[in-house]
Amino acid sequence: MRSLKKKERDKLIGDFRSGSVAALARLLSLCESESRSRRDLMSSIYPVENQPFVLGITGPAGAGKSSLINRLLFVFRKRFERIAVLAFDPTSKLTGGAFLGDRVRMAEHIKDEGVYIRSMADQGRAGGVGAGIHDTIGLLSAFGFEMVIVETVGTGQSESDVRLIADLVLVVLTPGFGDEIQAMKAGILELGDLFAVNKADQPDAERTETEIKASLALGRSQTAEAPPVFATVATQGRGVVELAGCLLEKYQELGREGVIDARRSKRVEAHVEEMLKEHCAMLVASEIKAFRTKRAKAAGRINPYRLAGALISKIFKAENNAKKD
Amino acid sequence: MGKIRVVVAKLGLDGHDRGARVISRFLRDAGMEVIYTGIRQSPEDVCRVALHEDADLIGVSILSGAHNALVPRLIAELERSALDIPVVVGGIVPDDDIDFLRSKGVRAVFTPGTPVEEIVKTVNAIVEEKRAG
Numbered sequence: 536m537r538s539l540k541k542k543e544r545d546k547l548i549g550d551f552r553s554g555s556v557a558a559l560a561r562l563l564s565l566c567e568s569e570s571r572s573r574r575d576l577m578s579s580i581y582p583v584e585n586q587p588f589v590l591g592i593t594g595p596a597g598a599g600k601s602s603l604i605n606r607l608l609f610v611f612r613k614r615f616e617r618i619a620v621l622a623f624d625p626t627s628k629l630t631g632g633a634f635l636g637d638r639v640r641m642a643e644h645i646k647d648e649g650v651y652i653r654s655m656a657d658q659g660r661a662g663g664v665g666a667g668i669h670d671t672i673g674l675l676s677a678f679g680f681e682m683v684i685v686e687t688v689g690t691g692q693s694e695s696d697v698r699l700i701a702d703l704v705l706v707v708l709t710p711g712f713g714d715e716i717q718a719m720k721a722g723i724l725e726l727g728d729l730f731a732v733n734k735a736d737q738p739d740a741e742r743t744e745t746e747i748k749a750s751l752a753l754g755r756s757q758t759a760e761a762p763p764v765f766a767t768v769a770t771q772g773r774g775v776v777e778l779a780g781c782l783l784e785k786y787q788e789l790g791r792e793g794v795i796d797a798r799r800s801k802r803v804e805a806h807v808e809e810m811l812k813e814h815c816a817m818l819v820a821s822e823i824k825a826f827r828t829k830r831a832k833a834a835g836r837i838n839p840y841r842l843a844g845a846l847i848s849k850i851f852k853a854e855n856n857a858k859k860d
Numbered sequence: 861m862g863k864i865r866v867v868v869a870k871l872g873l874d875g876h877d878r879g880a881r882v883i884s885r886f887l888r889d890a891g892m893e894v895i896y897t898g899i900r901q902s903p904e905d906v907c908r909v910a911l912h913e914d915a916d917l918i919g920v921s922i923l924s925g926a927h928n929a930l931v932p933r934l935i936a937e938l939e940r941s942a943l944d945i946p947v948v949v950g951g952i953v954p955d956d957d958i959d960f961l962r963s964k965g966v967r968a969v970f971t972p973g974t975p976v977e978e979i980v981k982t983v984n985a986i987v988e989e990k991r992a993g
């Protein structure tokens with residue numbers, strides 16, 4: 536994205552603050568792209584007082600995550616004035632394009648002013664969500680959403696990013712999944728605070744539920760509570776009210792125990808770490824490029840330890856001077 | 861530059877979306893992010909989707925022959941919402957109607973048989989022009 540002129544940027548932020556959905560939508564796009572000015576832009580919307588309930592929903596593709604969100608929204612809207620949904624789908628590795636179809640299942644909510652749905656591409660990242668996710672959630676918080684639901688790309692693998700960005704994680708599985716549990720061992724089962732066996736209208740649902748419960752109980756002490764498992768039929772809405780109720784209860788329970796706060800601290804820590812690494816990686820890349828063009832031929836006579844030391848001092852000096860300007 | 865974001869919308873009451881899905885795939889393979897709305901959308905719904913998704917362009921797929929009624933309504937709704945988002949139409953549209961739609965602000969009409977390359981090229985050109993502002 537071309538970088539914004541200061542005037543454009545101020546207008547955008549002004550509109551955002553006065554509640555313009557168009558400005559929110561624009562800023563979310565800006566945050567997804569690699570703009571250098573992203574940090575400045577985001578920095579100016581902080582501090583953010585509002586802390587929404589961030590619910591992560593993960594599970595294999597086709598398990599019914601989007602359909603379930605569609606149903607959950609009806610229940611959660613009775614509790615929250617404004618809810619945002621971030622629905623991730625995979626970026627095609629070959630072409631860089633993406634087909635984002637999650638909102639088809641949530642089309643019933645389009646007339647509801649209290650629901651904002653945004654389709655996102657994962658930009659080929661392994662974690663199930665895109666690179667700008669911290670900025671995205673920051674913007675949605677600042678805009679005043681009370682709840683943010685994040686649907687991850689369903690690879691069936693353990694999407695560790697969702698654990699990091701969400702207050703609470705719901706894992707959606709389907710009948711027949713039981714057989715795969717043994718093979719996966721940890722992974723997806725360690726990810727969830729709650730589990731739904733969706734498509735419970737299909738054969739084998741009960742057996743799957745039992746198997747998942749057994750696997751979750753495994754290796755847990757008898758006093759430690761295993762995560763709850765719910766049978767749902769997203770297409771008909773069966774089990775959804777119960778699931779929604781339990782999600783809210785769990786959120787409050789973990790809140791009282793200080794777990795939610797601890798997870799949020801972790802989230803901020805990870806975000807800061809990511810920004811530092813990103814910045815350092817950029818500096819390193821430019822030094823390595825310089826090395827390749829200027830010194831590569833004399834590599835045999837170079838003391839790599841000395842050179843690394845010299846470059847580190849150089850980078851820090853340059854950074855300091857940049858700050859003074 | 862961020863990826864081009866195209867909302868592909870099915871306006872009207874017919875429930876067939878093969879055409880919309882095929883064109884979505886072509887645009888995706890051309891490196892764009894394609895947001896699909898699903899079938900039976902009203903012009904007002906599509907306008908809201910485009911708002912939420914920060915769309916660079918809306919591609920309307922239409923089979924029912926109701927394009928003369930529905931597409932101008934979409935364009936009017938976009939204007940009312942102060943959204944400057946170009947609209948293109950794909951589907952079976954007679955020549956007379958093409959002129960009518962273009963007079964209402966539709967940027968391009970793709971009838972069956974239009975080569976994919978031409979669709980992609982046109983979409984790219986319209987978005988580039990708009991982004992250059």
Ligand SMILES: Nc1nc2c(ncn2[C@@H]2O[C@H](COP(=O)(O)OP(=O)(O)O)[C@@H](O)[C@H]2O)c(=O)[nH]1
Nearest residue numbers: 596597598599600601602733734735768769770
């Ligand atoms: N039989 C049945 N089909 C379902 C159920 N939930 C979702 N589906 C269907 O499963 C398919 C994938 O659903 P979707 O919500 O897109 O899954 P996602 O990829 O996990 O988001 C769709 O065709 C849904 O209609 C369910 O409870 N029972």
Ligand SMILES: [Mg+2]
Nearest residue numbers: 600601637686
């Ligand atoms: Mg989905």
